[in-house]
Amino acid sequence: MAELPVEQILKGARHAIEHSEYLPTLNRMLECCQAGLVEFGLPSAHDAYVEACQAASPKSAQAWSHPAVYLAGRDSDWFFLANNEERRAWPVYREHYQRYVSAVLRGDQLEVPAPQALEKQPAEPLSREEQIAHLKKLRAESGL
Structure with missing residues (x-):
């Protein structure tokens, strides 16, 4: 139980008190702590x-x-x-x-x-001259 958050233990204790006639065992207390999470959809x-x-x-x-x-x-x-x-x-x-x-x-x-949305409209393709210019720039930057 040391690994459980304090809030979860308190919620479990409240559940045990409301649904048990006797003091709960450790196993029953763990079950009650889990039952408290179900109320929140966890x-x-x-x-x-x-x-x-x-x-x-x-x-x-x-x-x-x-x-x-x-x-x-x-x-x-x-x-x-x-x-x-x-x-x-x-x-x-x-x-x-x-x-x-x-x-x-x-x-x-x-x-x-x-999730991140994709672009609504794809960018216009580069003209042949622009493609060649970009390719030359990449070659110059990479030393090819």
């Missing part, structure tokens, strides 16, 4: 990690279960997540995800940034 940390690792590019154009999943992946570095094994990438992702979970539990609104 997946569990590991489910969020798997979602982030399996998302296709462009990442910001995907249908995320919650913006916190995307933001934690972005902060963890998509390349790092894709090219490292879980035992290295999971702790990094979990730390970022828990920070965003805490923000959501405090009432912050998170948003996935809109």
Whole structure:
């Protein structure tokens, strides 16, 4: 439980008090902490990690279960997540995800940034003379 944000533990404790007759066991308390996340549409940390690792590019154009999943992946570095094994990438992702979970539990609104749009009209192609001039310039700059 030391890895969970304080807000999540408090939310879980409130859930345990409301739904249990007796003091909860540690396992039951962890379940209650997870149940508190469901109210906000947040997946569990590991489910969020798997979602982030399996998302296709462009990442910001995907249908995320919650913006916190995307933001934690972005902060963890998509390349790092894709090219490292879980035992290295999971702790990094979990730390970022828990920070965003805490923000959501405090009432912050998170948003996935809109994907960058392409140009509406493609640029006009260069004339043959302009192409030759650019080619000569590139040759001069590269020393060819």
